Amino acid sequence: MAYRLPMTPEQRKRKNASIVAWRSRQSPEKKSERLRVELERKRSRSESKKEAERAATRIRRACATPEQKERARITTNESRKRRRDQFNAWQREYAKGRGHYLRVIRRARTKGSVGSYTNQEWEELKAKCEFKCQMCGRHDLERKLTVDHIIPVSKGGSSWIQNIQPLCKPCNSKKGARL
Ligand SMILES: [Zn+2]
Numbered sequence: 001m002a003y004r005l006p007m008t009p010e011q012r013k014r015k016n017a018s019i020v021a022w023r024s025r026q027s028p029e030k031k032s033e034r035l036r037v038e039l040e041r042k043r044s045r046s047e048s049k050k051e052a053e054r055a056a057t058r059i060r061r062a063c064a065t066p067e068q069k070e071r072a073r074i075t076t077n078e079s080r081k082r083r084r085d086q087f088n089a090w091q092r093e094y095a096k097g098r099g100h101y102l103r104v105i106r107r108a109r110t111k112g113s114v115g116s117y118t119n120q121e122w123e124e125l126k127a128k129c130e131f132k133c134q135m136c137g138r139h140d141l142e143r144k145l146t147v148d149h150i151i152p153v154s155k156g157g158s159s160w161i162q163n164i165q166p167l168c169k170p171c172n173s174k175k176g177a178r179l
Contacts, residue, residue, distance in 0.1 A: 115160035122147070126166050135171040143168035148175065 007015065026034065064072070131140035134148075145166040151157030167175065 115158035115163070117159065117161040117164060121161040122164070125161060125164060129166050131166075133168040133171050134165045135167055135175070138168055140166075143170065146172045148172050152176075 023031070023034075126140065126145060131145065132138065133143060133145060136143075146169050148165050148167040148171075149157045149159070150163050150165050153159070157163050
């Protein structure tokens with residue numbers, strides 16, 4: 001095989017220029033065909049690479065000793081447990097001052113309502129209503145106040161604080177999805 005000297009920068013520049021000129025002379029049909037072929041080649045290269053990686057994994061697994069398998073199993077389970085614990089800890093931390101807020105988010109997700117309010121907003125609203133149910137007037141101490149959407153979520157009401165009122169549980173369930 002003949003040994004070829006590496007191209008000088010000057011030669012490389014000339015070669016690139018000639019490739020660019022050749023491409024610019026190509027007809028649109030030829031150009032799109034060339035692009036298609038290049039894409040196809042690239043794709044098949046990455047496919048064969050992936051296939052090789054999969055084969056290597058299969059071989060590694062088949063050759064693993066029982067100890068290695070056990071170790072892999074433990075590592076996987078441990079990392080799953082770690083992730084689950086992390087998530088639970090985060091959720092607890094987040095829900096501490098905002099249990100209410102979390103519930104609103106969940107409800108908004110399931111029922112597709114817009115808006116949200118904070119625990120503080122809810123407390124302020126109850127204070128403004130003198131901690132009384134807006135239908136029967138009973139006090140929070142007598143009947144625990146619950147969140148009611150003035151315009152129900154099912155009728156397109158939002159979960160912004162402006163659409164929220166405190167009602168006791170019996171009044172809330174009596175009202176149901178009515179306005
Ligand atoms: Zn009531």
